[in-house]
Amino acid sequence: MKQFTCKDCGQEHDLSHWEPSFRLPDEVFALALSDEELAERAPHGRNWCELKGTGDAASRWFVRTLLPFPVEGRGEPCSWGLWVEVDAASYQEIRALWDNPAQNQAGPWRATVANDADTYPSTLGLRGSVRFTHFERIPQLSLNAGQAHPFVTEHQNGITEQRVLDWYHALSRADDEPESHESPPRLLECGTHGTAHAAMVCAHLVEARDHAVGFVENSDDPEDLQAWCDACEQLFLREGEHTQCFEDFCNVRVVCVFCYATIKERHSPLR
Numbered sequence: 001m002k003q004f005t006c007k008d009c010g011q012e013h014d015l016s017h018w019e020p021s022f023r024l025p026d027e028v029f030a031l032a033l034s035d036e037e038l039a040e041r042a043p044h045g046r047n048w049c050e051l052k053g054t055g056d057a058a059s060r061w062f063v064r065t066l067l068p069f070p071v072e073g074r075g076e077p078c079s080w081g082l083w084v085e086v087d088a089a090s091y092q093e094i095r096a097l098w099d100n101p102a103q104n105q106a107g108p109w110r111a112t113v114a115n116d117a118d119t120y121p122s123t124l125g126l127r128g129s130v131r132f133t134h135f136e137r138i139p140q141l142s143l144n145a146g147q148a149h150p151f152v153t154e155h156q157n158g159i160t161e162q163r164v165l166d167w168y169h170a171l172s173r174a175d176d177e178p179e180s181h182e183s184p185p186r187l188l189e190c191g192t193h194g195t196a197h198a199a200m201v202c203a204h205l206v207e208a209r210d211h212a213v214g215f216v217e218n219s220d221d222p223e224d225l226q227a228w229c230d231a232c233e234q235l236f237l238r239e240g241e242h243t244q245c246f247e248d249f250c251n252v253r254v255v256c257v258f259c260y261a262t263i264k265e266r267h268s269p270l271r
Contacts, residue, residue, distance in 0.1 A: 018254050020171055021081025025049060025062045025114035047138050048095060061091035062114055065130055065141035070158035078164050084111035084130060084141055107131035119170045120151045196256035199225035202232045203251035205263050215267040225260050
């Protein structure tokens, strides 16, 4: 498992399976609907969403895609899980092909980005195309060349591990701010479980696979799960706060909530 040293904080991070993602299109989140209103006004699934029009406004259609960024030194890209807007005909065709093994023979379909990616000038409305590339994966987005935007340039030319760390720190800071409907919950794309909420654990919980190291849960909020091991808990009690010594020892990792549940079961004391 490769580690990457951050030039800003000096700590090592394992971000080999971390990918930023959004739960819904920004346009839908901005409506600040209740769960009941959301189901009525914007019926959606994990990878599709229809925003019903009201008054003179027409309905709008969205699908979730992966936008790959080649990463220097990696065999696999780091992808943003982005929602894109498509026209009604494309939306119906994409959904009809979702479970069709021959799906990659169709398309591509024109699309525009429907999320504002952090650390960049606004990415809303960037133009691209969507197509299926693998039966077990959601559609892939490709941004059109000729758009003078750093998001497009880095998508086409690739990025370094430090750029991935920049994304991670920016999104982590956003998670520390008060949640609002204008700021969609941050998700990640787990290589095992797909799109899911992110959770935070110490490095020891991830690395210790053949023995239990204890499990101390600091937050049981499903959208903000946090835990560390017994050794981290003892150091925290000695230090009395989140000191640099503690942060270095803890070496926080980001995992999906399903991996978090497995880690919790592995390291919790038997009852």
